Amino acid sequence: MLPRATLIRRYHFSASHRLHAESLTAEANREAFGKCNNPHGHGHNYVVTVSVSGPVERSTGMVVNLADLDGFAQEHLLDVFHLNNLNTLPSFATVVPTTENLAIEVYRIFAGFPGRRIDSIGIEETGNNAFLYHGPGTNLKSRSA
Amino acid sequence: MLPRATLIRRYHFSASHRLHAESLTAEANREAFGKCNNPHGHGHNYVVTVSVSGPVERSTGMVVNLADLDGFAQEHLLDVFHLNNLNTLPSFATVVPTTENLAIEVYRIFAGFPGRRIDSIGIEETGNNAFLYHGPGTNLKSRSA
Amino acid sequence: MLPRATLIRRYHFSASHRLHAESLTAEANREAFGKCNNPHGHGHNYVVTVSVSGPVERSTGMVVNLADLDGFAQEHLLDVFHLNNLNTLPSFATVVPTTENLAIEVYRIFAGFPGRRIDSIGIEETGNNAFLYHGPGTNLKSRSA
Amino acid sequence: MLPRATLIRRYHFSASHRLHAESLTAEANREAFGKCNNPHGHGHNYVVTVSVSGPVERSTGMVVNLADLDGFAQEHLLDVFHLNNLNTLPSFATVVPTTENLAIEVYRIFAGFPGRRIDSIGIEETGNNAFLYHGPGTNLKSRSA
Amino acid sequence: MLPRATLIRRYHFSASHRLHAESLTAEANREAFGKCNNPHGHGHNYVVTVSVSGPVERSTGMVVNLADLDGFAQEHLLDVFHLNNLNTLPSFATVVPTTENLAIEVYRIFAGFPGRRIDSIGIEETGNNAFLYHGPGTNLKSRSA
Amino acid sequence: MLPRATLIRRYHFSASHRLHAESLTAEANREAFGKCNNPHGHGHNYVVTVSVSGPVERSTGMVVNLADLDGFAQEHLLDVFHLNNLNTLPSFATVVPTTENLAIEVYRIFAGFPGRRIDSIGIEETGNNAFLYHGPGTNLKSRSA
Numbered sequence: 001m002l003p004r005a006t007l008i009r010r011y012h013f014s015a016s017h018r019l020h021a022e023s024l025t026a027e028a029n030r031e032a033f034g035k036c037n038n039p040h041g042h043g044h045n046y047v048v049t050v051s052v053s054g055p056v057e058r059s060t061g062m063v064v065n066l067a068d069l070d071g072f073a074q075e076h077l078l079d080v081f082h083l084n085n086l087n088t089l090p091s092f093a094t095v096v097p098t099t100e101n102l103a104i105e106v107y108r109i110f111a112g113f114p115g116r117r118i119d120s121i122g123i124e125e126t127g128n129n130a131f132l133y134h135g136p137g138t139n140l141k142s143r144s145a
Numbered sequence: 146m147l148p149r150a151t152l153i154r155r156y157h158f159s160a161s162h163r164l165h166a167e168s169l170t171a172e173a174n175r176e177a178f179g180k181c182n183n184p185h186g187h188g189h190n191y192v193v194t195v196s197v198s199g200p201v202e203r204s205t206g207m208v209v210n211l212a213d214l215d216g217f218a219q220e221h222l223l224d225v226f227h228l229n230n231l232n233t234l235p236s237f238a239t240v241v242p243t244t245e246n247l248a249i250e251v252y253r254i255f256a257g258f259p260g261r262r263i264d265s266i267g268i269e270e271t272g273n274n275a276f277l278y279h280g281p282g283t284n285l286k287s288r289s290a
Numbered sequence: 291m292l293p294r295a296t297l298i299r300r301y302h303f304s305a306s307h308r309l310h311a312e313s314l315t316a317e318a319n320r321e322a323f324g325k326c327n328n329p330h331g332h333g334h335n336y337v338v339t340v341s342v343s344g345p346v347e348r349s350t351g352m353v354v355n356l357a358d359l360d361g362f363a364q365e366h367l368l369d370v371f372h373l374n375n376l377n378t379l380p381s382f383a384t385v386v387p388t389t390e391n392l393a394i395e396v397y398r399i400f401a402g403f404p405g406r407r408i409d410s411i412g413i414e415e416t417g418n419n420a421f422l423y424h425g426p427g428t429n430l431k432s433r434s435a
Numbered sequence: 436m437l438p439r440a441t442l443i444r445r446y447h448f449s450a451s452h453r454l455h456a457e458s459l460t461a462e463a464n465r466e467a468f469g470k471c472n473n474p475h476g477h478g479h480n481y482v483v484t485v486s487v488s489g490p491v492e493r494s495t496g497m498v499v500n501l502a503d504l505d506g507f508a509q510e511h512l513l514d515v516f517h518l519n520n521l522n523t524l525p526s527f528a529t530v531v532p533t534t535e536n537l538a539i540e541v542y543r544i545f546a547g548f549p550g551r552r553i554d555s556i557g558i559e560e561t562g563n564n565a566f567l568y569h570g571p572g573t574n575l576k577s578r579s580a
Numbered sequence: 581m582l583p584r585a586t587l588i589r590r591y592h593f594s595a596s597h598r599l600h601a602e603s604l605t606a607e608a609n610r611e612a613f614g615k616c617n618n619p620h621g622h623g624h625n626y627v628v629t630v631s632v633s634g635p636v637e638r639s640t641g642m643v644v645n646l647a648d649l650d651g652f653a654q655e656h657l658l659d660v661f662h663l664n665n666l667n668t669l670p671s672f673a674t675v676v677p678t679t680e681n682l683a684i685e686v687y688r689i690f691a692g693f694p695g696r697r698i699d700s701i702g703i704e705e706t707g708n709n710a711f712l713y714h715g716p717g718t719n720l721k722s723r724s725a
Numbered sequence: 726m727l728p729r730a731t732l733i734r735r736y737h738f739s740a741s742h743r744l745h746a747e748s749l750t751a752e753a754n755r756e757a758f759g760k761c762n763n764p765h766g767h768g769h770n771y772v773v774t775v776s777v778s779g780p781v782e783r784s785t786g787m788v789v790n791l792a793d794l795d796g797f798a799q800e801h802l803l804d805v806f807h808l809n810n811l812n813t814l815p816s817f818a819t820v821v822p823t824t825e826n827l828a829i830e831v832y833r834i835f836a837g838f839p840g841r842r843i844d845s846i847g848i849e850e851t852g853n854n855a856f857l858y859h860g861p862g863t864n865l866k867s868r869s870a
Contacts, residue, residue: 005390006422014561016451016478016520023204032205034212040520043451043478045561059313060322061388066419067324085451085475098206100150126449126480129211132151159706161596161623161665168349177350179357185665188596188623190706230596230620243351245295271594271625274356277296304851306741306768306810330810333741333768335851375741375765416739416770440680441712458784467785469792494603495612496678501709502614533786535730564791567731585825586857639748640757641823646854647759 002055006119007063009050011073013082016043017097020087041085046102048077049122050110064116076109099125103133111135147200151264152208154195156218158227161188162242165232186230191247193222194267195255209261221254244270248278256280292345296409297353299340301363303372306333307387310377331375336392338367339412340400354406366399389415393423401425437490441554442498444485446508448517451478452532455522476520481537483512484557485545499551511544534560538568546570582635586699587643589630591653593662596623597677600667621665626682628657629702630690644696656689679705683713691715727780731844732788734775736798738807741768742822745812766810771827773802774847775835789841801834824850828858836860 018041019033029037036042050073054063080089086097091105107121124130163186164178174182181187195218199208225234231242236250252266269275308331309323319327326332340363344353370379376387381395397411414420453476454468464472471477485508489498515524521532526540542556559565598621599613609617616622630653634643660669666677671685687701704710743766744758754762761767775798779788805814811822816830832846849855 003394003423003426005393006424007390008420008422010418012418012561014477014479016476019206021204021206032207032210035518038519040523041451041476041478042449042518042520043476044449045480056388056390056394059311059386061309061311061386061391062322063390063421065322083470083477084473085477088475096204096206098201100152100201100208101206103150104148104201126447128155128157130153131208132153133148134151136148157706159622159624161621164351166349166351177352177355180663183664185668186596186621186623187594187663187665188621189594190625228615228618228622230618230622233620241349241351243346245297245346245353246351248295249293249346271592273300273302275298276353277298278293279296281293302851304767304769306766325808328809330813331741331766331768332739332808332810333766334739335770373760373767374763375767378765416737438684438713438716440683441714442680443710443712445708454786456784456786467787467790491678491680491684494601494676496599496601496676496681497612498680498711500612531784531786533781535732535781535788536786538730539728539781563735563737565733566788567733568728571728583829583858583861585828587825588855588857590853592853636823636825636829639746639821641744641746641821641826642757643825643856645757 002058004053005056005063006051006053007066007069009052009066009069009073011048011050011077012045013048013078014043014045015081015084015086016041017086017092018042019096019098021096022094041087044125046081046099047124048106049124051119051122052113052116053119054116068115069113072110072113076112077106099123099129099131100133103131107133107135147203149198150201150208151196151198152211152214154197154211154214154218156193156195156222157190158193158223159188159190160226160229160231161186162231162237163187164241164243166241167239186232189270191226191244192269193251194269196264196267197258197261198264199261213260214258217255217258221257222251244268244274244276245278248276252278252280292348294343295346295353296341296343297356297359299342299356299359299363301338301340301367302335303338303368304333304335305371305374305376306331307376307382308332309386309388311386312384331377334415336371336389337414338396339414341409341412342403342406343409344406358405359403362400362403366402367396389413389419389421390423393421397423397425437493439488440491440498441486441488442501442504444487444501444504444508446483446485446512447480448483448513449478449480450516450519450521451476452521452527453477454531454533456531457529476522479560481516481534482559483541484559486554486557487548487551488554489551503550504548507545507548511547512541534558534564534566535568538566542568542570582638584633585636585643586631586633587646587649589632589646589649589653591628591630591657592625593628593658594623594625595661595664595666596621597666597672598622599676599678601676602674621667624705626661626679627704628686629704631699631702632693632696633699634696648695649693652690652693656692657686679703679709679711680713683711687713687715727783729778730781730788731776731778732791732794734777734791734794734798736773736775736802737770738773738803739768739770740806740809740811741766742811742817743767744821744823746821747819766812769850771806771824772849773831774849776844776847777838777841778844779841793840794838797835797838801837802831824848824854824856825858828856832858832860 019036020029052064056063086092095101103121103123110118120132120134122132164181165174197209231237240246248266248268255263265277265279267277309326310319342354346353376382385391393411393413400408410422410424412422454471455464487499521527530536538556538558545553555567555569557567599616600609632644666672675681683701683703690698700712700714702712744761745754777789811817820826828846828848835843845857845859847857
């Protein structure tokens with residue numbers, strides 16, 4: 001049996017967002033989001049961490065070819081999100097672009113990466129703030145128990 | 146079913162400590178702790194990482210309101226530990242303030258955070274040194290298997 | 291029962307490598323490894339992360355004595371790999387020195403650390419690139435499910 | 436004579452901006468600013484570095500009281516810029532909010548700090564991108580010669 | 581003429597201190613130093629940056645042999661300050677151990693390094709806080725003009 | 726008169742080198758370079774910092790168009806040095822590839838950047854080690870006085 005390892009690859013993009021839920025009143029929006037609800041938005045340098053596990057191929061010694069993952073990320077992640085406003089993207093037409101929801105969306109994107117299944121997506125919003133998503137159906141409680 | 150995500154939030158404080166166990170002889174203390182046993186102590190810039198998992202609320206798109214977690218951390222963590230000497234705190238009256246024990250104590254503090262259960266506490270003592278605690282009753286061996 | 295915690299310790303070394311598989315044709319090597327296959331090699335500042343879990347000893351408040359782990363790492367990791375060319379080491383005589391394989395080799399080395407079992411080895415190749423290995427027989431799929 | 440030292444203090448804020456010059460045609464804007472000219476903007480985690488030099492006071496051993504500088508920064512920098520859109524601020528009504536112009540504006544703000552003269556303002560836009568401004572009348576050429 | 585370059589070398593130590601001036605009243609101490617005046621002290625992971633300029637030697641391509649500078653730093657800086665309490669050192673018997681004064685003291689130490697003159701000493705107290713000292717007789721105002 | 730600012734841009738490349746001077750005996754090489762003289766070489770993740778000062782253009786608010794600088798750096802720096810062995814480059818045929826000499830060579834390269842004069846080149850060899858070069862004819866002593 002081949003040994004299994006995990007690749008963790010980071011991608012960087014800069015984007016803006018406004019936290020505002022159509023389903024909430026103006027007051028509830030301000031209470032939930034504070035200054036992040038201001039109508040003109042603000043922004044971040046986001047850092048995405050993609051984790052991919054799999055067998056280490058005997059001939060190449062690799063879990064996945066980085067050039068393939070980078071090409072996929074360029075087309076489906078960076079060309080879409082970098083230097084953009086998250087609220088204007090179709091994915092966030094009715095979904096608040098919190099970093100939790102952003103992680104869920106980025107997971108959905110990388111679920112389309114052919115050949116290897118993604119373990120999880122992490123996103124740093126600032127140096128003191130990050131979010132992890134392990135995909136639908138994840139029983140997180142059992143993971144930490 | 147709502148998707149579940151994990152928030153990882155970092156808090157910073159600067160404190161001093163002396164590693165010294167009352168239950169050990171002077172010689173055993175020096176052997177266990179080396180220069181960290183010097184009677185005048187030394188200090189660190191500690192970085193605490195709080196992990197909280199839960200469902201991503203549909204309306205707010207959040208696992209937990211950061212303002213709530215930050216308010217709790219300010220009152221129960223930073224106001225107590227920042228710019229202080231760990232050995233003078235009641236929690237370390239009979240417990241050696243190693244970073245392992247500090248992580249256990251910080252976990253105990255955040256266990257009191259209302260509404261969301263903490264997954265784990267991480268503490269960086271230096272850039273090359275960190276400790277994780279997942280709470281009482283954790284079977285760590287099964288986690289890595 | 292004693293609480294269990296995890297120590298995460300980082301070690302740094304600078305080394306060079308060339309990615310080239312004897313089992314592949316020149317063309318297949320270039321396709322798999324790109325510029326990393328150039329015959330003169332290149333190099334990195336590698337960062338190794340050793341994770342060790344265990345009970346926090348009551349008297350010392352420690353999972354493992356750092357001085358012991360550091361001494362082991364100096365002799366078996368740093369004295370061997372730092373300022374060296376990975377391809378010239380016996381471990382990589384017939385194994386491509388990708389960072390996946392490097393993580394497996396470093397895990398094998400720390401498996402010899404007496405007294406405490408290693409959880410996993412992480413290696414950062416660059417700031418945007420890291421690899422994790424949890425040892426032989428690890429069922430990674432069940433970990434992330 | 437008292438020894439002179441320099442304090443370097445970092446402040447963090449997250450904001451959005453759109454690079455667009457009213458004085459340029461649409462085409463010239465796209466050529467100058469590329470994707471940064473998209474009408475919806477994007478954003479960054481900005482890091483401001485304030486440098487202040489002066490004599491080290493004999494009694495306090497300080498160049499400037501950090502609490503004073505932090506209070507000034509909170510009121511005049513962070514409360515204004517954090518979680519905001521730079522283009523909506525009066526300072527950028529007719530000035531393109533590039534990070535060069537942001538540094539000039541932040542310098543102007545800290546020039547109002549009482550008691551100590553600011554040496555320079557640095558702003559990191561991303562981890563790979565920073566700008567320095569040393570104030571009006573600075574002959575930079577002679578500095579590097 | 582040989583080209584001239586600058587080496588910038590970082591050293592790390594962890595220490596504690598209490599900010600308290602004998603020349604000030606208890607109230608003036610609290611006003612000047614706030615929580616840093618608490619009698620039990622606190623601590624930091626200090627990062628020292630030593631800058632050394634000189635001609636790049638033709639045969640070795642080096643400004644200074646790092647092994648020499650590291651040996652000097654180990655003996656005169658790290659063995660003295662690491663894992664210690666600054667207030668207990670002779671240098672701070674009558675001088676408040678602010679990071680400004682620490683930078684001045686570390687400069688005095690490295691002024692004894694044989695062969696090459698030190699340009700400046702920088703000390704990071706936290707990730708958001710650093711101090712620079714360029715030595716006695718420095719006219720800082722002319723440097724930034 | 727337009728205000729003048731400084732852009733500081735970072736580029737990353739991974740390369741290997743062997744420190745060995747043809748003009749020195751085997752013993753003098755070992756004494757000067759230690760393990761860095763081993764015949765198989767080692768490597769680093771180098772970080773290059775390019776500083777460019779100039780007037781902030783009124784219409785664009787920029788010192789220099791980043792896209793221009795990045796294009797130049799890709800062609801003349803990254804395509805040449807990234808994933809390569811420094812000793813095999815013509816520039817280091819008779820010059821020891823220390824990071825001091827690497828900084829001088831990178832300065833020479835960016836001196837060819839059209840339109841703006843480079844202030845200085847910085848190169849980080851590791852997180853604890855960096856070098857600065859301000860160009861030929863620089864009187865460093867007067868800079869720090």
